[in-house]
Amino acid sequence: MPVPYGGGELNAQSSAEPVVIDTVDYHTAGEPFRIVSRGLPVIAGDTVAERRAIALGAGGTATAPRPGPLDDIRRLLTHEPRGHGGMYGGFVVPPDDNEAHLGVLFWHKDGYSTACGHGTIALGAWAVESGLVAAPADGPARVYIDVPSGRVTAIVHRRAGRTTSVTFRNVPTGIAARKIPVATSRGLVRVDLAHSGACYASVSATSLGLAVTPERLPEITAIGREIRAALADEPATRHPDDPRLSGVYGVILHEELPATLAGPNQRNVTVFADGQIDRSPCGSGTSARLALLADSGLLGPDDELRHESIIGTVFTGKVVAAHPAGVITEVTGTARRTGEHRFILDADDTLGTGFLL
Template identity: 30%
Template structure:
């Protein structure tokens, strides 16, 4: 018996504090592309079927997440990374970068000496550095030095006749952040259905405000929503497009929330806090530098979390399979 395949993809699967990342290497990209956005646009134009093949059913699921490692565009960087989801792409992803960095060290794709390895990535959001802590030859945690993060503005949205205050904040992606008390829902696993419902409404009603902040060429992206728990200082629930939500505390969301906390005077500009996910996993956020621009404070946050390799496998694409490039059922 022979196994027919028009495409075979070697895959590394990880989870970062509960959130999956499916990782592949992809080198079929022109060498003269000037930046990570150009790399992503090229990949979308020519290879978007790779995203759907890897992440959507039957090989994935609606909450699957990915990372594609490509050649770097800047001197000193190890890789360009783009972050596909089942429905779109994000500019930056903290949990995926932690997963990628863990896998690169654990599987020997990067060399290191001592107890720390620094890996530099080109992302659409900017240059991101990952500091991998190593004990007994194994990665035990990763600290991501994220891009500059900042509070943007406060807006109001109307949900069923009630005015809900929303904070727009940036941490590598733009987030619409809402306190749980304002919608009358506690952030816990018993309320996931309602949290998803409200998260999707918040995203859609904040979409135009957020999309207006993106330059042309990045309009394929979708807004993200974070519902913070008013009864639990640093628990939060993050929703994406495609009716999906983050099992981890969300790296760029943790950064965006830190910027909001600093703006509201609830976090010292030299301070740190712990952000907790819906499943109880945690990221630590430390502010490592800041600058004042007019009346706003722009921070550089460092997000620390853990990831584990869950499987190494080959994705097989049979040319006769009518669903070979994936599908989603919502």
């Protein structure tokens, strides 16, 4: 099955013909992932990282892209009435070379991210279930995906012709700083930073007087945005090799749960972009937590982290190898298809690409 990489402009405002965008939607542990399978304009660039930079536009930023046909589609799919403020997804694009099966530009309501573990898990399931990548009825299939932060792997586990789970092998995760003091409205806290395809700040929810529960979500969102803003000029948030990966993407608030026989057990919630909440345990964020736990001696070489989300869904993760840039991690979860959609922007629709409340 060929991957449709584009064709056509988003020009409903100047044509009587409606814009039509086809998607396949998944959820990974509760977090949505909307895969655009048809209707994209041609996206310039020789690599996925270049295409992301072009998508941001001259002078644009990760959370404030410049307007254009591609960004119109992002807004169309994340804004109401076709989406919502928690929507997440990806544009399927060509890989950097023929060693990978596909590339992807990750997006959310505020812009474009450099990494997405839950999205990689969903893309692995989709690639196998759509027939893009051949897979056995029983056993694993490997899907190689180029993302803005590098090449990642989705190992799709199969049994009796069905996908049972997907393991996301991330780019190297490196620790940038430990116990950075950050003054907040809830007092001084100590924050750890790790680069795992994106930069994540980890902080104990307990140290902030918070529990990772839906009832505390307004407070969690507010403090997550506050910590992210406070770290805006922190040198350790700069990626050592690629400035395009710099800056805090997500703030992880975590709390301890009783350990399992396999290893540590934590509940977390990640506040990313401009106050968006990850419903899953956060795939790339789990990589960051794995590296930090291993560095602290709390995760042994044979241990497995049970990582629970704010809605009770679970990823498991482990450190599988050392790397000059840090460690290699694997995170396992499930992704299930929720629908196939044909979204239409009528030329006479005065709401255009929609709105956010």
